[in-house]
Amino acid sequence: MKISKPITLPCSVTLKNRLVKSAMSENMADNHRPGSRLLNLYKIWGEGEIGLIITGNIMVDKNELGEPDNVVLEDDTHIADFQAWTKAAKAHGSQIWAQINHPGRQAPAAISKTTFAPSPVQLKMGAMGFRIPQALSENEIKDIIQRFANTAALCKLSGFDGVQIHGAHGYLVSQFLSPIANQRPDQWGGSIENRMRFVLEIVKAIRNKVGAQFPIGIKINSADFQTGGFSEEDSVIVVKALEQSGIDMVEISGGTYEAASMTGKDVKESTRAREAYFLPFAEKIRNSVNLPLLLTGGFRSSQAMNSALDSGAVDLIGIARPLAMEPHLCRRLLSEPNARCDLKPVKTGIPMIDNLGILEIGYYSLQLKRIADGENPDEHLSPLLAVPLLGLNYTSGILNSFLKKLNLNF
Numbered sequence: 001m002k003i004s005k006p007i008t009l010p011c012s013v014t015l016k017n018r019l020v021k022s023a024m025s026e027n028m029a030d031n032h033r034p035g036s037r038l039l040n041l042y043k044i045w046g047e048g049e050i051g052l053i054i055t056g057n058i059m060v061d062k063n064e065l066g067e068p069d070n071v072v073l074e075d076d077t078h079i080a081d082f083q084a085w086t087k088a089a090k091a092h093g094s095q096i097w098a099q100i101n102h103p104g105r106q107a108p109a110a111i112s113k114t115t116f117a118p119s120p121v122q123l124k125m126g127a128m129g130f131r132i133p134q135a136l137s138e139n140e141i142k143d144i145i146q147r148f149a150n151t152a153a154l155c156k157l158s159g160f161d162g163v164q165i166h167g168a169h170g171y172l173v174s175q176f177l178s179p180i181a182n183q184r185p186d187q188w189g190g191s192i193e194n195r196m197r198f199v200l201e202i203v204k205a206i207r208n209k210v211g212a213q214f215p216i217g218i219k220i221n222s223a224d225f226q227t228g229g230f231s232e233e234d235s236v237i238v239v240k241a242l243e244q245s246g247i248d249m250v251e252i253s254g255g256t257y258e259a260a261s262m263t264g265k266d267v268k269e270s271t272r273a274r275e276a277y278f279l280p281f282a283e284k285i286r287n288s289v290n291l292p293l294l295l296t297g298g299f300r301s302s303q304a305m306n307s308a309l310d311s312g313a314v315d316l317i318g319i320a321r322p323l324a325m326e327p328h329l330c331r332r333l334l335s336e337p338n339a340r341c342d343l344k345p346v347k348t349g350i351p352m353i354d355n356l357g358i359l360e361i362g363y364y365s366l367q368l369k370r371i372a373d374g375e376n377p378d379e380h381l382s383p384l385l386a387v388p389l390l391g392l393n394y395t396s397g398i399l400n401s402f403l404k405k406l407n408l409n410f
């Protein structure tokens with residue numbers, strides 16, 4: 001079976017098989033550093049024969065968070081905690097990469113004092129707590145590029161085997177790529193050549209810090225699925241340029257907070273049969289680049305995974321939600337040619353709630369918390385319960401941040 005075959009990346013690093021745990025934000029850090037819950041969660045994933053484990057997004061700036069309890073890595077003060085985390089994940093031969101991120105305009109106003117983005121364009125869902133961002137100055141852009149490089153170097157020091165830039169899902173890198181979020185008249189906006197300057201400078205700055213042998217990957221949108229947004233044509237141009245820049249792997253995804261296509265909403269019936277909903281785009285991009293492609297979104301059976309690899313369209317298989325329900329799933333996928341992990345649709349029956357991308361994310365992040373706390377995932381957990389539970393988690397995180405700002409310790 002192709003999924004069990006090793007693969008060597010352009011930087012000469014070899015992964016033991018083709019199965020990758022895709023990033024799932026844990027929102028479980030202990031004062032923004034990895035504590036016992038994250039250690040436990042990654043120890044369990046590390047036992048499960050996953051070729052490569054990619055962490056949930058780690059922020060490059062403690063003042064710019066996507067969620068209240070994100071991990072942040074911007075200096076070496078707590079490096080020992082990070083080293084303990086990577087050691088736990090790697091104990092059984094998996095590699096671990098850190099996904100590094102800056103939320104830009106997707107930083108909730110309740111947990112950030114200021115919000116920055118390429119241009120002052122607010123999310124359409126601004127009323128849900130996202131402010132109008134301030135346009136970044138030239139110096140601030142350069143500072144963030146250096147922050148990505150600094151965090152990547154600290155990741156190397158922490159024992160991570162590589163880094164993945166989060167260039168998808170509407171966060172800052174993806175905002176620069178989008179003609180909707182990026183309306184800058186300078187060298188960072190306008191043509192696709194200008195809009196991709198930010199990400200290419202990040203890759204260059206990281207490579208300068210980590211050297212030629214350290215893997216650098218990126219997660220990128222096939223498209224934003226918004227009229228006038230980042231298109232498939234743009235994406236092909238960017239991936240070609242990333243290949244030239246010496247990137248080691250591209251993970252294909254899609255969507256933003258405004259159009260949450262990453263979880264496979266509104267998938268066509270013809271695509272559903274092949275499970276992976278961004279496979280048609282992967283097939284298109286395969287004709288333009290030779291670099292390793294990782295495809296994530298919708299894979300549920302070893303058969304579909306092997307057939308995607310056999311077709312030559314992709315080289316690696318990304319799995320997220322199934323690993324929140326069965327953390328050792330990859331063992332089964334690798335040993336049983338007909339293994340499946342079907343997930344129940346996350347639906348409350350209330351269309352307004354069911355249409356929110358946050359419901360899927362909320363439901364599975366609760367399952368991650370169960371695993372981290374030593375419990376089994378609960379397939380009977382009601383999606384309806386996930387809404388207030390997520391709300392509580394979120395509110396308590398926001399309250400904690402607020403109390404910390406007042407220097408009150410509870």
Ligand SMILES: Cc1cc2nc3c(=O)[nH]c(=O)nc-3n(C[C@H](O)[C@H](O)[C@H](O)COP(=O)(O)O)c2cc1C
Binds near residue numbers: 057168318322
């Ligand atoms: C709880 C949760 C958190 C997520 N957090 C991230 C993240 O931090 N970074 C990221 O790139 N994708 C994130 N995703 C998206 C997944 O990596 C993946 O692209 C998506 O779930 C589709 O893959 P799947 O069908 O295998 O679940 C998250 C998904 C879930 C369910």
